[in-house]
Amino acid sequence: MRIVLVGPPGAGKGTQAAFLAKNLSIPHISTGDLFRANISQGTPLGVQAKSYMDDGQLVPDEVTIGMAKDRMEQPDAEGGFLLDGFPRNLSQAEALDEILKADGQQLDAVLDLEVPEDEVVKRIAGRRICRKDGSHVFHATYSPPQTEGVCDTCGGELYQRADDSEETVRTRLEVYHRETEPIIDHYRAQGLVVTISALGSVTDVTGRAMDALKKPAQD
Numbered sequence: 001m002r003i004v005l006v007g008p009p010g011a012g013k014g015t016q017a018a019f020l021a022k023n024l025s026i027p028h029i030s031t032g033d034l035f036r037a038n039i040s041q042g043t044p045l046g047v048q049a050k051s052y053m054d055d056g057q058l059v060p061d062e063v064t065i066g067m068a069k070d071r072m073e074q075p076d077a078e079g080g081f082l083l084d085g086f087p088r089n090l091s092q093a094e095a096l097d098e099i100l101k102a103d104g105q106q107l108d109a110v111l112d113l114e115v116p117e118d119e120v121v122k123r124i125a126g127r128r129i130c131r132k133d134g135s136h137v138f139h140a141t142y143s144p145p146q147t148e149g150v151c152d153t154c155g156g157e158l159y160q161r162a163d164d165s166e167e168t169v170r171t172r173l174e175v176y177h178r179e180t181e182p183i184i185d186h187y188r189a190q191g192l193v194v195t196i197s198a199l200g201s202v203t204d205v206t207g208r209a210m211d212a213l214k215k216p217a218q219d
């Protein structure tokens, strides 16, 4: 399957993507994770991306589209993939359409995670992420680790993302409404969108998502 996951920052895209990719046996491709890996390795791409990320703005398409395309062309993604955080604006969505068309492929579904805005801010403010594996995500109040600052799963150090500060979250939400939401209509016109509520436990949301992916798009 070829799936795109969309939703505002804090909707739990990364967490859900990790579970869904595992359930569906497809790679989880997160452009945010790819940028963060480039930043920690000090690559030129990471240097280019960092200032945009720190400000909560989108990294320019020239950089992002090429990076996503390279990743989608890796052998493990031949049979499908789950895209998390890409595309994030209309021109990236159009570029993705072209990339897939050139290979005679198409998306199977666009899963839209819905979450109220006040919940988003609460979720992000308490979010703590493992340095060793970004899919290990905790929350200071909702799902605290057993030992503060330490990942329950692998013992890695937990940290708060620089772009999870309240001010940057506000910018990221504005960017989401302005740049990313329009891609939902773009995909709705292709009959691909399935919308589910992202409220409730992680397992509940994964169950809802798996059920939704089995059904044809509703709108």
Ligand code: AMP
Binding pocket: 009, 031, 032, 033, 035, 052, 053, 054, 056, 057, 058, 059, 060, 064, 084, 085, 086, 087, 088, 092, 163, 172
């Ligand atoms: P995420 O981990 O998906 O929340 O992404 C973190 C940050 O990485 C975003 O706020 C952007 O600065 C950057 N980023 C991730 N994916 C993209 C994308 N598709 N286009 C532009 N910037 C992106």
